[in-house]
Amino acid sequence: MRAAAASLMLLLLVGGCSQHPPAVPSAVARPLRVMSVNQCTDQIVLALLPPERIASVSWLSHDPAGSLMAPAAARVAVNHGQAEEVLRQAPDLVVAGSFTTPALRGMLRRIGWPMIEVDHAQTFDDIRRTVRQVAAAVGEPARGEALIADMDARLAQAARGTTRHPRVAAWDGSGFGAAAGTLYDEVLTAAGARNVVREMGGYSYGRPDIETLLKLDPDLIVQGAAVRSGGSLGDDVTRHRVVREHWRGRTLRISQAYYVCGTPMIGEAVLKLQGEMAR
Numbered sequence: 167m168r169a170a171a172a173s174l175m176l177l178l179l180v181g182g183c184s185q186h187p188p189a190v191p192s193a194v195a196r197p198l199r200v201m202s203v204n205q206c207t208d209q210i211v212l213a214l215l216p217p218e219r220i221a222s223v224s225w226l227s228h229d230p231a232g233s234l235m236a237p238a239a240a241r242v243a244v245n246h247g248q249a250e251e252v253l254r255q256a257p258d259l260v261v262a263g264s265f266t267t268p269a270l271r272g273m274l275r276r277i278g279w280p281m282i283e284v285d286h287a288q289t290f291d292d293i294r295r296t297v298r299q300v301a302a303a304v305g306e307p308a309r310g311e312a313l314i315a316d317m318d319a320r321l322a323q324a325a326r327g328t329t330r331h332p333r334v335a336a337w338d339g340s341g342f343g344a345a346a347g348t349l350y351d352e353v354l355t356a357a358g359a360r361n362v363v364r365e366m367g368g369y370s371y372g373r374p375d376i377e378t379l380l381k382l383d384p385d386l387i388v389q390g391a392a393v394r395s396g397g398s399l400g401d402d403v404t405r406h407r408v409v410r411e412h413w414r415g416r417t418l419r420i421s422q423a424y425y426v427c428g429t430p431m432i433g434e435a436v437l438k439l440q441g442e443m444a445r
Contacts, residue, residue, distance in 0.1 A: 189256075190277055190278055190279050191256065191257075191258050191279070191280060192280070193259075193280040194258055194259075194280075195305055196304070196305030197219075197257070197258030197259040197280070197303075197304055197305065198219055198258055199219070199220075199221040199255070199256070199257045199258045199259075200215060200219060200220055200221060200257060200258065200259050200261060200304055201220075201221040201222050201223075201245060201251075201252065201255055201257035201259070201260050201261070202220075202222070202223045202224065202260075202261040202262075203224055203245060203247045203260060203261070203262050203263075203266050203270070204224060204247075204261070204262055204263030204265065204266045204284070205224050205226040205227055205232060205233065205263075205426075205427060206263050206284070206286065206287070206426075206427035206428065206429070207261045207262065207263050207284050207296075207300065208223035208224050208226070208227035208233070208235065208239065209227065209233060209234060209235045209427055209429045209431070210261075210284075210296065210297055210300045210429060210430075211223065211261055211300065211304070212227070212235040212238040212239060212242075213235065213238075213313055213429070213430065213431075214300065214301055214304055214306050214309050214310060214313070215304060215306065217238075217241045217242050219304075220242045220243075221242075221243065221255045221256075221257040222242060222243035222244055222245040222251070222255055222257075223239050223242055223243075223244065223245070224244070224245055224246070224247060225244045225245070225246055227239040228240060228244065230423065231421075231422065231423060232422060232423050232426050232427070233423055233427075234423050234424065234429065234431050235429075243255070247266060247267055247270060248270075249270055249273065252270075252274065252279065258280060259280045259281065259282070259303060259304065260274060260279060260280065260281040260282075261281070261282055261284065261300060261303070261304075262274075262281055262282070262283050262284070263283070263284050263285075263286065264283065264284065264285050264286050265286065266283075271283060282299065282300070282303045284296050284299060284300060286428065287349065287427070287428020287429075288347060288348060288349050288352075288428065289349065289352055289428075290317075290321065290352060290356075290432065292428055293314075293317065293428040293429065293430060293432060294314050294317075296428065297310050297313055297314055297429075297430055298310050298311075298314070301313075313430040314430060316430065316433065317430040317431075317432060317433040318433070319433070320433025320434060320436065320437055321356055321433050321436060323437060324356055324357060324358070324433070324436045324437050324440050325356070327358075327437075327440060328357075328358035328440070329358075330358065331358055331359065331360050332358075332359055332360065332384075332385035332386050332443060333359075333360045333362050333382075333383075333384045333385045333386075334354055334359040334360065334361060334362060334384055334385065334386045334387070334388050334443070335362050335363065335374070335379060335382055335384040335386075335387050335388070336350065336354055336359075336361065336363065336387075336388040336389070336390070337374050337388075337389060337390060338350070338390035338422055341372050341373050341374070342363050342366075342372065342374055343390065344361050344363050344388075345363055345364075346361075346363075346364055349425050349428055349432070350390070350425045351363075351364075352432075353420075353424070353425050353432065353435050353436055353439060354388070354439070356436045357436045357437075357439040357440040357443060358440055358443070359386070359388075359439075359443065362382045362384045365382065366378075366382070376406055376408055376409065379409065380408070380412075385416065386413075386416050386417070386418065386443060387409070387413050387416065387417040387418070388417075388418055388419070388420060388439070389417070389418075389419050389420075390419070390420055390421070390422045390425070418442045418443070420435065420438070420439050420442070424438070
C-alpha cells in the first residue's frame with residue numbers, strides 16, 4: 167500500500183530531523199519482540215513463541231473464521247500492517263508473508279529493518295519449509311521440528327486409517343477451490359478422498375452449480391465453511407432441493423481456517439476430515 171510506505175518515509179524523515187531519530191534494530195539470533203504482519207505467518211509465530219516474545223500479530227488472526235490460533239492471538243497485541251506500527255512497536259524482527267503489502271516490505275528492506283518474507287504454503291512440504299524458516303529466524307528450531315513431527319505423525323495416522331476412497335466434490339465459501347496444486351486438494355487426498363474437481367476439464371474457479379454436481383455425481387460433498395453464524399450465498403447449492411435429497415447425509419463441512427493457511431495444524435484438519443467422511 168503506497169500510504170504505508172509514504173507514512174514510514176514521513177516518520178523516518180521527521181525522526182531524522184529530531185534529536186532522537188527512530189533506530190533501526192540490528193538483527194539478533196533470538197529476537198525477543200517478534201511482529202507478524204500476515205495472517206498465515208501469525209499462526210506459525212503464535213505456535214512457536216510465548217505471548218511475551220510477540221510484539222503483535224495481524225488483526226485477521228483474531229477471527230476464528232480464518233485462524234486456528236485465535237485464542238492465542240487474543241493474548242497479544244494487534245497490528246494492521248501499518249508502517250507507523252512497525253516504528254511504534256519497534257520489533258526485533260518483522261515476519262511478513264508473500265501477500266503482505268509490497269510497499270511495506272520494500273521499505274523495510276531498504277532501511278534494513280530485520281525481516282523475513284515467507285512464501286504462501288500450498289503443499290505439506292511447503293509447510294515444513296516455512297515452519298523451519300520462521301523457527302530458525304526466531305531462534306526456536308527445536309520447537310519448529312516438534313511442530314513438524316506432530317504434523318507428520320497425524321498425516322501418518324491418516325494414511326494408516328485410509329480404507330476407502332470416496333469421490334468428493336469440494337469448494338470453499340464461494341467457488342470450487344480444491345484444484346490440483348492447492349492445499350485444499352492436498353488435505354482431501356491425504357484424508358483418502360478422490361477430488362472430482364480434477365475430472366473437470368478446463369477447470370476455472372467459480373460458484374458450484376447443480377448441473378455440475380449432478381454431472382460429477384460425487385459420493386460426498388465437502389463445503390468449506392467459515393466459523394460464523396448465519397448463512398451466505400455460498401450455501402445456496404447445498405440448500406437446493408435436489409442436492410438435499412440426492413446427497414442426504416452425504417454433505418459435510420470443514421472450516422476454511424484449516425486450509426486457508428499452510429500451518430503445522432494441517433494434520434489435525436486431515437484427521438478431522440477423514441473422520442467426518444467415515445461417518
